[in-house]
Amino acid sequence: MVIDSAMIWEWVIKSVAILIFCTAGFAYTTLYERKVLARMQVRWGPNRAGPRGILQPVADGIKLIFKEELIPAKADKLIFVIAPVITVIPALIITGVVPWGPDITIGGRTIHLYLANINVAVLYIMSITSISVYGITLAGWSSNNKYATLGGLRSTAQMISYELALGLAFVGPILLAGSMSLQDIVAAQAKSVPFILLQPLGAVIYMIAVIAEVNRAPFDMPEAEQELTAGYHTEYSGMKFALFFMAEYIKMIAVSTIGATLFLGGYLGPFLNVAPWLGPVYLIGKVAILLYGLIWLRATLPRIRYDRLMAFGWKVLFPLALLNVVLTAAGITLFGGK
Amino acid sequence: MTEKQTIELGGMNHLFSERALTGETMVLNMGPQHPSTHGVLRLVLELDGEIVQNVVPDIGFLHTGIEKNMEAKTYQKAEVMTDRMDYMNTIGNNLAYCLAVEKLCELEVPARAQAIRVILTELQRIASHLIWMGTSALDLAAMSVFLYAMREREMIMNIFELVSGQRMMTTYIRPGGLWRDVPVEFEAAVREFIEILPRRVDEYESLLTNNPLFKERTVGIGIISAEECIRWGITGPVLRGSGKAYDLRKARPYSGYEQYDFDIPTATGGDINARYTVRVAEMRQSVRIIRQALDSLPFGPVRSNDRKYIPPPRSEIGTSMEALIHHFKLWTEGFTPPAGSVFTAIEGPHGEMGVFLESDGSPKPYRIHFRTPSFANLQIMSLLSRGHFVADLVGIIGSIDIVLGDCDR
Numbered sequence: 001m002v003i004d005s006a007m008i009w010e011w012v013i014k015s016v017a018i019l020i021f022c023t024a025g026f027a028y029t030t031l032y033e034r035k036v037l038a039r040m041q042v043r044w045g046p047n048r049a050g051p052r053g054i055l056q057p058v059a060d061g062i063k064l065i066f067k068e069e070l071i072p073a074k075a076d077k078l079i080f081v082i083a084p085v086i087t088v089i090p091a092l093i094i095t096g097v098v099p100w101g102p103d104i105t106i107g108g109r110t111i112h113l114y115l116a117n118i119n120v121a122v123l124y125i126m127s128i129t130s131i132s133v134y135g136i137t138l139a140g141w142s143s144n145n146k147y148a149t150l151g152g153l154r155s156t157a158q159m160i161s162y163e164l165a166l167g168l169a170f171v172g173p174i175l176l177a178g179s180m181s182l183q184d185i186v187a188a189q190a191k192s193v194p195f196i197l198l199q200p201l202g203a204v205i206y207m208i209a210v211i212a213e214v215n216r217a218p219f220d221m222p223e224a225e226q227e228l229t230a231g232y233h234t235e236y237s238g239m240k241f242a243l244f245f246m247a248e249y250i251k252m253i254a255v256s257t258i259g260a261t262l263f264l265g266g267y268l269g270p271f272l273n274v275a276p277w278l279g280p281v282y283l284i285g286k287v288a289i290l291l292y293g294l295i296w297l298r299a300t301l302p303r304i305r306y307d308r309l310m311a312f313g314w315k316v317l318f319p320l321a322l323l324n325v326v327l328t329a330a331g332i333t334l335f336g337g338k
Numbered sequence: 339m340t341e342k343q344t345i346e347l348g349g350m351n352h353l354f355s356e357r358a359l360t361g362e363t364m365v366l367n368m369g370p371q372h373p374s375t376h377g378v379l380r381l382v383l384e385l386d387g388e389i390v391q392n393v394v395p396d397i398g399f400l401h402t403g404i405e406k407n408m409e410a411k412t413y414q415k416a417e418v419m420t421d422r423m424d425y426m427n428t429i430g431n432n433l434a435y436c437l438a439v440e441k442l443c444e445l446e447v448p449a450r451a452q453a454i455r456v457i458l459t460e461l462q463r464i465a466s467h468l469i470w471m472g473t474s475a476l477d478l479a480a481m482s483v484f485l486y487a488m489r490e491r492e493m494i495m496n497i498f499e500l501v502s503g504q505r506m507m508t509t510y511i512r513p514g515g516l517w518r519d520v521p522v523e524f525e526a527a528v529r530e531f532i533e534i535l536p537r538r539v540d541e542y543e544s545l546l547t548n549n550p551l552f553k554e555r556t557v558g559i560g561i562i563s564a565e566e567c568i569r570w571g572i573t574g575p576v577l578r579g580s581g582k583a584y585d586l587r588k589a590r591p592y593s594g595y596e597q598y599d600f601d602i603p604t605a606t607g608g609d610i611n612a613r614y615t616v617r618v619a620e621m622r623q624s625v626r627i628i629r630q631a632l633d634s635l636p637f638g639p640v641r642s643n644d645r646k647y648i649p650p651p652r653s654e655i656g657t658s659m660e661a662l663i664h665h666f667k668l669w670t671e672g673f674t675p676p677a678g679s680v681f682t683a684i685e686g687p688h689g690e691m692g693v694f695l696e697s698d699g700s701p702k703p704y705r706i707h708f709r710t711p712s713f714a715n716l717q718i719m720s721l722l723s724r725g726h727f728v729a730d731l732v733g734i735i736g737s738i739d740i741v742l743g744d745c746d747r
Contacts (some may be wrong), residue, residue, distance in 0.1 A: 041485035302551045303479035305729045
């Protein structure tokens with residue numbers, strides 16, 4: 001690979017594009033969620049700002065920017081300010097390893113539709129997602145608020161119980177593709193079928209574990225509004241609050257993107273060899289479907305109690321994920337992988 | 339922790355254990371501004387980790403002095419205040435008060451008025467249970483049920499608006515009958531509602547009743563036995579959820595409840611799930627009562643004709659001197675019931691709603707006191723939630739269905 005100035009510009013542009021996609025995606029995921037929830041709950045949802053409410057996220061953003069930022073007098077100020085940053089940055093950089101489409105050629109130059117093709121992409125995802133829980137725990141602790149502390153502690157307890165199952169759910173596609181690179185995993189799916197058909201159990205375990213990962217209902221106990229007012233972000237206001245909110249939604253998008261890549265064939269779809277630009281369209285479509293699933297769950301299910309989540313994580317999800325790994329490995333040994 | 343703290347709890351120290359006061363367990367203030375204390379209830383919790391060790395409810399944040407205020411008003415005007423107590427059971431409050439006044443004055447209520455009273459109080463019961471179902475499901479974060487329940491409640495509110503012009507503070511039931519007869523659209527509107535409601539309740543049940551997550555949050559949590567309920571004076575669905583089939587509509591029928599055929603739903607678990615089962619079944623029984631009352635709705639006057647207590651109709655005032663005098667006397671001085679004291683009680687949606695009324699023969703009540711279900715039921719908060727998680731605490735608050743307006747008055 002030749003690193004020239006054009007290459008660097010390409011990286012910069014792609015990074016900016018991913019950041020913009022994540023932040024704009026965050027804004028419109030909130031609208032998407034509110035609209036879908038509203039229709040499921042026989043109401044209209046936001047429909048005042050702009051036609052059909054499409055400017056609602058903008059209005060919300062402006063409101064949050066102009067809100068007063070309060071820091072509690074007895075809070076640990078440095079950590080209090082850093083915590084939202086620690087939460088939001090990992091969420092923004094997770095999607096860097098996800099391929100968006102096949103290579104395209106513009107002006108004689110081949111452009112890869114991904115930012116980085118690292119051979120340990122899955123490990124990278126695992127490690128980066130784990131960082132953001134520090135932000136939540138620290139936010140809860142530094143607020144010097146009992147509700148926030150309980151929320152922070154719960155998120156720690158929650159993380160212990162789902163991370164193992166999540167890691168093991170990744171193993172299935174890795175074994176099938178014989179690689180940890182997401183590009184290779186997508187390529188392997190291009191040759192066979194989307195891995196959800198070969199790994200139905202793995203896909204289900206992945207989806208359950210990521211709901212816990214992104215603190216969504218029914219596993220949203222770190223912020224359980226009804227019990228802990230707002231959990232770890234009780235004391236946050238203005239843009240600092242918005243950063244937590246942003247992290248949650250960007251992580252929703254990120255885990256849906258990764259889920260789509262690992263199990264639904266990523267950017268793959270018909271007519272891709274004719275029009276490579278369809279790749280990102282397919283990926284976004286699959287992400288929207290997974291997001292719909294997350295929203296649907298929120299509209300339907302009551303919250304699970306956190307001790308039950310831990311029991312569920314350790315006693316149900318973890319053994320099932322192990323079983324899945326064993327079955328996949330046995331299958332590959334018997335019938336041949338790749 | 340090495341150092342020992344000393345915690346000052348503003349006059350509540352004697353209610354907490356030694357461990358809480360030294361900082362070994364955490365004292366957490368929940369409310370009065372908290373999303374799931376159902377109004378302005380303050381709970382001071384003692385937590386060991388997330389396990390509740392003790393709960394001290396602190397009430398009075400919504401105290402409005404209604405009982406005392408009523409002593410300064412004539413009997414007709416005082417009634418308006420009863421709506422403001424239990425805002426989930428406005429019609430029921432009116433009924434309880436009117437029954438007390440009627441007992442005091444020995445007023446006869448026409449059959450049509452009685453039947454309409456039954457229909458409206460049963461609708462009110464359904465509305466209250468719908469709100470309870472929605473909010474208590476919301477406490478467990480099943481948010482859609484809340485909005486669905488509000489949709490059906492809206493139909494009831496529309497019926498109330500139809501008959502009285504008001505959605506909540508109706509003051510439609512008056513001593514001696516009703517304010518006026520129901521409009522012609524009333525019957526169709528109620529029939530439409532009782533057609534729709536059972537199907538909708540089935541829908542809600544499909545969302546909750548057999549949902550494993552819901553069961554996990556409700557079965558075996560907040561258990562109380564029937565004996566314990568009786569010792570604490572607990573009535574209503576909480577008592578019936580513990581297996582005691584006690585319902586004032588059967589035990590001491592009023593407003594002609596004895597004519598209607600209905601069951602008292604009970605459950606034996608005594609836990610949140612049992613109270614849920616009882617309330618859902620009560621909604622279906624209420625529909626049954628409403629249907630019977632509508633089918634046999636008699637024609638006739640809706641107010642007593644005792645002119646010493648009941649103002650004459652508008653049409654008479656222009657033609658009858660006597661009617662004009664009665665009207666003038668009733669709306670300036672008010673009526674003067676005989677001296678004495680009475681107690682009446684009705685089965686409200688939350689439990690037994692009792693009214694004690696003492697008259698000294700003047701146009702204003704000498705003393706009026708309400709025995710409200712929320713006040714009594716709130717007492718068992720601590721008993722129910724000891725040893726459970728904070729997460730279950732909100733479910734328990736939801737399941738005893740308190741209304742702070744009712745509790746504080």
